[in-house]
Amino acid sequence: MPVANPDLQNAYEVLDRVWGYDEFRPLQAEAVSDVIAGRDSLVVLPTGGGKSLCYQVPAIVREGMAVVVSPLISLMKDQVDALTSNGVAAALVNSTQSDDQKRVTAQRIRSGEIRMLYMAPERLLTSRTLDFLTTVPISFFAIDEAHCVSNWGHDFRPEYRGLRVLKQRFPDASVHAFTATASERVRDDIVEQLGLKSPNVLVGNFDRPNLRYRMMQSNGKLQQIQTVIEQHRGESGIVYCITRKEVEQTAAALETIGITALPYHAGLDDVTRQANQEAFIQEKVDVIVATVAFGMGIDKSNVRFVIHAGMPKSIEHYQQESGRAGRDGLTADCVLIYSGGDVMTWKRILENGDRSNFDDAMGSVNAMADLCSGVRCRHAAIVSYFGQEYDVDNCNACDVCLGELETVDDPVTLAQKILSCVVRLQERFGVAYTVKVLTGAKDQKILSSGHDRLSTYSLLGDEPAAAVKMWIEQLISQDYLRRVGEYGTLALTPNGRDLLKRIGSVTLTRPPARAVRSRAGNSGAGNGYSRPEESWEGVDRGLFEHLRALRSQLASQRNVPAYVIFGDAVLRTLARQRPSDLDRFGTIHGVGQRKLEELGEVFLNAINEYCDGHPLTRDVPDTSPRPTAATSVKKPLSMKGELAINQARELFRAGKSIDEVAQIMGRAESTTRGYLANYIADENITDASPWVDAEKIPLIEEAAGISEDQRLKPIFDALAENEAIKVPVSYADIRIVMSCYQNRNQQAEPT
Structure with missing residues (x-):
């Protein structure tokens, strides 16, 4: 891939060497170019869009040290762990560290060893820290979760406002703001508050095509939640609740039905809250039940489902929270279970909080309610809310499409009945009152107003009030009705007339039928839920679980999150392609040079171990779907890899043993055996004697009849149990x- 800019060429080299990717995702290259060039920037990319690489890659390319501002200690630790595992010198400073740890970090910074330093805004803005940083060469500042800067943002944090001082104290360092969600008003406020100088503003596509959205009316909520979780047994997921009480109740209820789940909310003590988060991040528990206090910046790529057990308070929040699923680009499910009472719950919460922007906040709540009850493509509705066009006729990834x-x-006749009632009420009443009139309620206000004598009174008396309310909300979301004024009275739009x-x-x-509890593996019929299988195509599930167990073991030994070892996408590719040697292993998308050197042999041995007992083809060509905006292209087999395979072939052809080839090429024995397997297959070799002792060959061939499906384990077991055989026979x-x-x-077969 030719790149005219030599600095950007260096960035591509770093991307491949460190992270194992050979292409940037949409807008990443532009964002990286801005950071390398030292031009201030604001980057808005959806969760999972790869914001961190936009500053991590330039930090390695540029001279000096990059400072990353992050709001959470856990997020900083996860990112530093991931960078360190990839061979990048990164560090963090926070309040949990000892003075000795901080001194060691300071020494590493002074020596020029550290390329990236992570810290919270509160620590960065202390006089002592700022003074210290002026003594070392700073390349740039990266501000993560930058929506916290803006009072209009959905997670405003006053301490972020002070970051404006960075442009004053470090005039030669560029400042780059990154966020997943920011409206135009929020973007303008971020630029102003940080004092960015002529910044390049990059706004990515808000659509996440790998997420499947479903909006469900609450109808047996616990069973609805259970159904989703059962379809993802053994996989990571988040259940969001509105209140702390509901978090505790839901987590306890899930435990009683055999689902391991832990709660997370701001009311828990720090130790418990941190322990529960760590258990989830390190895959010691699959499900975390949480309020919105959980999740900002959680760098866990393999969350396979997010369930909202109640309506979020804004589409911004929903986009951020649901976006924590499928960050690895694989299919993930986002299920929102809502009820009519959610709007009132949020109204009570907002009334007890800061009233200065109450009207704006309630406008956001109502917009979220319209999304829940709407019947427009969920992807299109979310994207259009953020001011972007969605030009796909059918997303094939939401309950509507x-x-x-x-x-x-x-529906037209039903809509006419509702609209007629609004007209006869002279467009002076809200949703709740209109529902009562349509369903024939004996409300005193209705009787005293004479509205029981209207022709539309009890016109929908056979329907549940909840259904009528839902239809009114759907008419609002489709622009046939609108709420007017402080009290939200209903009025017809021109389309409604x-x-x-x-x-x-x-x-x-129609409202859903009551959810029916389904067993694991069931499609969940009756609730509109089915498990997507596209990203599993060609993957051997047993091998995937075998590799997943190895990953968990390694992560536990290193005390890092499992995805720091390898993400689910890498494991699925390994279980799909089943590489036979390190060169082919190194072509897997997401395997960088450091990971290949440290983990390649370990995972290759695990693949060999599993394939020995199962009749699986090795080195399967990649036939997975082509990349979307959330993924990148597969790395081709490198020229170095092809040369190694050809060199091994010539050495085996010359009669060299496995040990000799391994020594000549400087490769591990397992990798060399992979080369031999390719040679035997490509050359149709029929004589194994150059590599296996002659006395073993007839014993193995005789035992071959035991394995009808050509699995190796039955042959190995038969030979091991035969006491007459004195020579050890290996899987190799x-x-x-x-x-x-x-x-x-x-x-020998006739043609």
């Missing part, structure tokens, strides 16, 4: 002999 919503048979004349079309859905011996044996049999 997948046809999972049950629609009413004659046309629909009264049967001009236009409308979609109205069996693999070589069986490959030659199969080649000989194929050549």
Whole structure:
């Protein structure tokens, strides 16, 4: 991939060497270029869009040390662990460290060893820290979760406002702000508050095509939650609740039905809260039940589902919270279970808080309610909310586009009944009162106002009040009705007046049937939920779990999150392609040079171990779907790898043993055996004697009849149990002999 800019060329080299990627995702290259050039910037990329690489790559390319501002200690630790595992000199400073630890870090900074330093804004802005940093060469400042700077942002933090001083104290260092969610007003405020100088503002596509959105009315909520979790047994997921009490109740209820879950909310003591988060991050527990206090900056790539057991207070919050699923680009499910009472719950919470922006906050709540009850493609609705166009006719990734919503048979007539009632009430009443009139409630206000004598009174008396309320909300979301004024009275829009004349079309859905508890592996029929399988295509599930167990063991030994070892996407690719040597292992997307050197042999041995007992083809070509905006392209087999394979082939052809080839090439024995397997297959070799003792060959071939499906384990077990056999026979011996044996049999078959 030719790049004219030599600095950007260096960035591509770093990206491949350190992270194992050979392409940037959308807007990453532009963001990296700005940081390398020292131009202030603001980057808005959705969760999972790869914001961290936008400053981590330039920190390695540029001279000096980069300072990363991050709001949470756990996030800083995770990122430093991940960088260190990739061979990058990174460090953090926080209040949990001892004075000795801080002194060691300071010495490493003075010596020029550290390329990236992470700290919270409170620590960075102390006079002592600022004075210290002026004594060392600073390349740039990266401000993560930059929406916290703005009072209009959904997580405003006053301490972030003080970061404006960075442009004053470090005039030669550029400042770069990164966030996943920021409206135009928030973006403008960030630029102003940080004092950025002519910044380049990059706004990515807010759509996350790998996420499957489903909005469900609450109807047996615990069973609905359980159904989703059961479809993801053994996988990581988050359940969000609105209140602390509901968090505790839900976590306890899940435990009683056999689902391991831990609570997380601001009311827990620091030790418990941190321990529960660590248990989730390190995959000691699959499900965390939490308030929105959990999740900001949680750098866990393999969250396979996010369930909202109540409506978030804004679409900004929902986009951020649901976006914590599928950060690795693999398919993930986002299920929102809402009820009519959620709006009132948020209203009570907001009334007890800061009232200065109450109206704006309630506007956000109502917009979220419209998204829940709406019948427009969820991806299109979310993207359009952030001011972007969605030009896909069918996303195939939401309940609307997948046809999972049950629609009413004659929606226009039903809509006319509702709209007529609003007109007869002279557009002077809100949703709740209109529902009472339509359902024939004997409310005193209705009777005293004479509204029980309206022709629309009890017009929908056979329908549940919750269904009528939902239809009114759907008419609002489709622009046939609108809320007006402080009290939210209902009024018809021009489209609504046309629909009264049967001009236009409308979609109205029926409430769901009560959720039925399903067993693990069931499709969850009756609740519109089915597990996506696309990202599992070609993956051997047993091998994936085998590698997952190894990853968990290594992560526990190193006291790091499991994804720091390898993400799920890498494990699935390994379980799909099943590489036979390190060169092919190194071509896997997401395997950098440091990981290859440290972990390649370990994982290759695990693949060999599993494949010995199962009839699996090795070195399977990659036939997975082409990359989307959330993924990147697969690395091709390097020229170095091809040369190594060809060199090994020539050495084996010359009669060299496995040990000799390994010594000549400087490769491990397991890698060399992989080269031999390729040679035997490519050259149709039928004689195993150059690599296996002659006395073992007939014993192995005789035992081959035991394994009808060509698995190696039955052969190995039969030979090990035969007391007459005195020579030890290894899996490697069996693999070589069986490959030659199969080649000989194929050549003997009539054509």
